[in-house]
Amino acid sequence: MRRxxxxxxxxxxxxxxxxxxxxxxxxxxxxxxQVRALAGEEADPAALxxxxxxxxxxxxxxxxxxxxxxxxxxxxLGTSARTGxxxxxxxxxxxxxTLQLSAFAVVIAVLIGLxxxxxxxxxxxxxxxxxxxxxxLLGLSVPNFWFGLMxxxxxAIAFPVLxxxxxxxxxxxxxxxxxxxLMPAVVLGSGLAAVIMRQCRSAMLEALGADYVRTARxxxxxxxxxxxxxxxxxxxxxxTTIVGLQLGVLISGAVVTEQIFxxxxxxxxxxxxxxxxxxxxxxxxVLVTATAYIGLNLLVDxxxxxxxxxxxxGGAVAQ
Amino acid sequence: MSPLLRPAAVLVAFALAASACSSIGSDEPAxxxxxxxxxxxGGTLRVALAEEPDRxxxxxxxxxxxxxxxxxxxxxxxxxxxxxxxxxxxxxGLPTISADGKTVTIKIRSGVKFADGTMLDAxxxxxxxxxxxxxxGSARASELSSVAGVxxxxxxxxxxxxxxxxxxxxxxxxxxxxxxxxxxxxxARGEDFASGPVCVGPFKFSSxxxxxxxxxxxxxxxxxxxxxxxDKIVYEIIADSTTRFxxxxxxxxxxxxxxxxxxxxxxxxxxxxxxxxxxxxGYQGIxxxxxxxxxxxxxxxxxxxxxxxxxxxxARVRHAFELSLDREAINRVVFRGKYQPACGPISxxxxxxxxxxxxxxxxDPAQAKKLLAEAGVTTPLKVxxxxxxxxxxxxxxxxxxxxxxxxGFDVQLQPTEFSAALDATDAGKYQMxxxxxxxxVDPDGNIASFVTTQGSLNIAGYSNPDVDxxxxxxxxxxxxxxxxxxxxxxxxxxxEDLPLIYLYRTVNFTGVSAKVGGVKMYxxxxxxxxxxxxxx
Numbered sequence: 001m002r003r004x005x006x007x008x009x010x011x012x013x014x015x016x017x018x019x020x021x022x023x024x025x026x027x028x029x030x031x032x033x034q035v036r037a038l039a040g041e042e043a044d045p046a047a048l049x050x051x052x053x054x055x056x057x058x059x060x061x062x063x064x065x066x067x068x069x070x071x072x073x074x075x076x077l078g079t080s081a082r083t084g085x086x087x088x089x090x091x092x093x094x095x096x097x098t099l100q101l102s103a104f105a106v107v108i109a110v111l112i113g114l115x116x117x118x119x120x121x122x123x124x125x126x127x128x129x130x131x132x133x134x135x136x137l138l139g140l141s142v143p144n145f146w147f148g149l150m151x152x153x154x155x156a157i158a159f160p161v162l163x164x165x166x167x168x169x170x171x172x173x174x175x176x177x178x179x180x181x182l183m184p185a186v187v188l189g190s191g192l193a194a195v196i197m198r199q200c201r202s203a204m205l206e207a208l209g210a211d212y213v214r215t216a217r218x219x220x221x222x223x224x225x226x227x228x229x230x231x232x233x234x235x236x237x238x239x240t241t242i243v244g245l246q247l248g249v250l251i252s253g254a255v256v257t258e259q260i261f262x263x264x265x266x267x268x269x270x271x272x273x274x275x276x277x278x279x280x281x282x283x284x285x286v287l288v289t290a291t292a293y294i295g296l297n298l299l300v301d302x303x304x305x306x307x308x309x310x311x312x313x314g315g316a317v318a319q
Numbered sequence: 320m321s322p323l324l325r326p327a328a329v330l331v332a333f334a335l336a337a338s339a340c341s342s343i344g345s346d347e348p349a350x351x352x353x354x355x356x357x358x359x360x361g362g363t364l365r366v367a368l369a370e371e372p373d374r375x376x377x378x379x380x381x382x383x384x385x386x387x388x389x390x391x392x393x394x395x396x397x398x399x400x401x402x403x404x405x406x407x408x409x410x411x412g413l414p415t416i417s418a419d420g421k422t423v424t425i426k427i428r429s430g431v432k433f434a435d436g437t438m439l440d441a442x443x444x445x446x447x448x449x450x451x452x453x454x455x456g457s458a459r460a461s462e463l464s465s466v467a468g469v470x471x472x473x474x475x476x477x478x479x480x481x482x483x484x485x486x487x488x489x490x491x492x493x494x495x496x497x498x499x500x501x502x503x504x505x506x507a508r509g510e511d512f513a514s515g516p517v518c519v520g521p522f523k524f525s526s527x528x529x530x531x532x533x534x535x536x537x538x539x540x541x542x543x544x545x546x547x548x549x550d551k552i553v554y555e556i557i558a559d560s561t562t563r564f565x566x567x568x569x570x571x572x573x574x575x576x577x578x579x580x581x582x583x584x585x586x587x588x589x590x591x592x593x594x595x596x597x598x599x600x601g602y603q604g605i606x607x608x609x610x611x612x613x614x615x616x617x618x619x620x621x622x623x624x625x626x627x628x629x630x631x632x633x634a635r636v637r638h639a640f641e642l643s644l645d646r647e648a649i650n651r652v653v654f655r656g657k658y659q660p661a662c663g664p665i666s667x668x669x670x671x672x673x674x675x676x677x678x679x680x681x682x683d684p685a686q687a688k689k690l691l692a693e694a695g696v697t698t699p700l701k702v703x704x705x706x707x708x709x710x711x712x713x714x715x716x717x718x719x720x721x722x723x724x725x726x727g728f729d730v731q732l733q734p735t736e737f738s739a740a741l742d743a744t745d746a747g748k749y750q751m752x753x754x755x756x757x758x759x760v761d762p763d764g765n766i767a768s769f770v771t772t773q774g775s776l777n778i779a780g781y782s783n784p785d786v787d788x789x790x791x792x793x794x795x796x797x798x799x800x801x802x803x804x805x806x807x808x809x810x811x812x813x814x815e816d817l818p819l820i821y822l823y824r825t826v827n828f829t830g831v832s833a834k835v836g837g838v839k840m841y842x843x844x845x846x847x848x849x850x851x852x853x854x855x
Contacts, residue, residue: 030738031736031738031739031742032736032737032738032739032741032742033738036738036741036742037738038373038381038382039381044461044775044776045614045615045616045745045775046461046616046775047456047458047460047461050455050456051456054455054456080529082371082373082374082529083371083372083373083374083513083527083529084373084374084375084376084379084511084513084514085513085514085527085529089529090528090529090530093528093529093531094530149561149565152562152565152569153565156565156569156571157565157568157569160569160570163569163571164562164565164566164569164571165555165557165562165566165571165572166555166571259558259559259562260559260562262555262556262557262562262566264528264530264531264532268530269529269530272371272530272558276371277738
């Protein structure tokens with residue numbers, strides 16, 4: 001077990017180094033550097049050179065990388081080239097926004113997806129199934145940016161019941177947080193809701209035709225009890241897997257949603273950082289994302305090995 | 320972004336819908352202020368900016384959008400008024416200039432406190448000006464390069480020693496170079512001043528969350544605090560113009576920076592909103608590479624392939640190109656008539672404008688062909704034009720391409736990512752570049768760097784000793800009439816040699832909720848909120 005753990009840790013570190021190296025070189029391959037983007041129209045060549053020197057951009061990329069890694073190891077992600085604010089603080093402000101938005105979106109997606117999925121399966125070949133399918137199709141095919149703009153036009157401008165933008169943390173004011181996040185969460189969750197609905201429907205159809213459901217009915221259980229207590233419960237395994245797989249898609253969808261609803265989250269931060277060629281911020285964002293992703297994968301792998309000893313044996317054999 | 324601009328200017332150009340007041344397409348005349356409606360005390364004014372400002376340090380700041388935030392918290396020695404005249408702000412009266420023009424004496428307003436409660440005095444002014452001049456990475460150093468030293472004459476007077484007479488100094492001190500920072504805060508924070516800037520202003524810095532908001536609160540120490548109505552100003556960053564406009568309509572923000580040209584009509588038609596407009600100080604046009612072979616600021620040298628050609632070597636060919644362009648049509652087709660055609664670098668609203676400065680060649684494709692024949696070139700003459708790779712940039716390029724075809728040119732468009740375009744054109748790797756300039760109050764700022772030999776923004780590689788001499792003369796005299804005349808002559812010379820073809824001028828736009836009063840916008844495009852608040 002210890003060998004397996006060590007090997008996985010080593011692999012994770014190597015992956016992390018590779019990811020940061022690729023991003024480090026990648027952002028520098030973009031035309032125009034952070035100094036050029038920052039200088040704007042006031043681009044006195046002498047001043048540009050002075051700034052490049054100050055930021056160390058006149059050094060070879062490997063040297064810049066080594067300096068960055070050395071600082072990052074001590075927890076210093078540098079300061080944003082644009083705002084001069086610490087990158088770590090900037091990320092710390094942005095991360096909770098995206099996490100709260102995503103969590104709310106998942107809740108909404110699960111609620112809508114399960115309800116319509118069950119309805120479509122139980123009321124097969126009726127208007128209800130048709131309606132549920134239509135909603136799912138719309139959820140899958142309508143792009144977030146359009147859906148978002150329409151939502152703002154209707155619920156913030158034509159009938160001003162919700163704010164068009166902004167973020168309030170659920171820990172500061174739950175009611176205002178709900179009002180601010182409702183539209184973005186529905187928009188963000190719509191695609192996932194559609195996926196859940198379709199998966200739930202097909203899993204439910206299979207379950208409703210299964211022997212144990214027939215047995216349950218034969219025992220005289222009520223319709224709701226059979227559907228919710230037996231068929232849905234078994235279908236949830238599929239749904240849970242799907243939600244897990246779709247989380248990455250959801251968080252990347254947050255990039256667009258955050259732009260439309262002006263939510264100061266991780267996605268908006270990333271996009272803005274790329275547009276302004278803010279190297280320290282881009283690197284910080286990637287480092288945090290890659291670390292989180294690799295960390296989670298490592299955790300899952302370790303859990304597998306705990307649950308299924310064959311994984312760890314296989315790993316040992318492979319060595 | 321526009322064809323012609325340096326980065327920030329580009330943003331300004333395109334995001335701003337420009338137009339003369341009369342061309343906006345509404346019966347209600349557009350104005351540059353929200354009028355004199357009484358404004359009540361209190362409330363939080365939310366202002367949506369189109370971009371993230373950079374460091375909130377007057378010495379290091381480079382973005383145009385940052386100037387809007389500074390205007391509410393960092394006053395300057397001088398300011399401009401709606402007529403583009405220089406007026407004192409932290410200075411007590413206009414500067415006095417010695418007979419040889421090399422010493423500028425400035426009296427400082429008395430009884431003024433910084434936001435941290437310390438007093439503004441001549442020593443504080445010297446500290447800030449010295450920092451602007453000498454701090455590593457200072458964006459002000461080149462603006463103050465004419466300054467040899469700053470002396471404290473007495474606690475309320477400073478004398479600025481100049482290397483040579485420099486008439487635009489007051490205009491320079493009416494921008495960030497004239498912002499005075501609290502010496503106590505500078506000592507405490509050093510280079511990290513941007514994380515807690517302390518100046519003199521109607522509002523003082525409260526907090527900033529990157530990519531999200533900057534919050535300022537009313538400063539009780541402000542010398543004119545009675546005029547300040549709002550308790551708090553929140554600048555929110557909303558990059559997307561549609562989202563910005565929607566937030567104004569929904570009431571989530573009260574003021575928006577740079578509504579898109581496409582939203583201007585809707586904004587004017589909405590009775591809950593108001594549109595502020597002002598002429599821009601800048602210009603947009605085409606820069607032609609005449610002799611920038613080795614890079615900007617390097618000595619001019621004959622171009623080599625593939626950039627060499629009759630455009631660089633023969634002024635008649637450049638004139639033919641200009642004659643083939645129809646500025647009115649470009650404005651109408653590309654910008655829905657919302658910009659103003661322009662033929663020179665000085666805004667018509669500037670006190671330095673003259674008939675000579677606004678002289679415009681006609682649209683005459685027949686004459687263009689004639690000139691090309693005289694020059695002995697085979698038509699259609701192939702030329703390449705770098706344009707910003709944006710919808711507006713490409714549309715402008717296509718309009719130029721279509722018009723130039725009538726004059727005998729085959730324009731090859733090179734849509735290029737903006738930063739990459741700037742890199743390439745700085746290095747001299749281009750024939751023509753659609754670029755512009757956001758503009759400065761003093762005409763020197765719109766002219767000198769672009770057309771003097773080895774000027775820092777002279778990407779054309781243009782060099783004309785007469786122009787160099789006249790630019791130096793215009794800098795050396797404080798006689799406005801004489802300067803106006805000299806700039807007229809400089810522009811005539813530039814139009815003769817044609818390193819730049821000026822095409823159009825943008826108009827600054829700001830959207831304001833009808834509930835808000837006291838907002839002002841002058842041709843510098845800065846949204847001024849000192850006296851802004853909610854109407855009674």
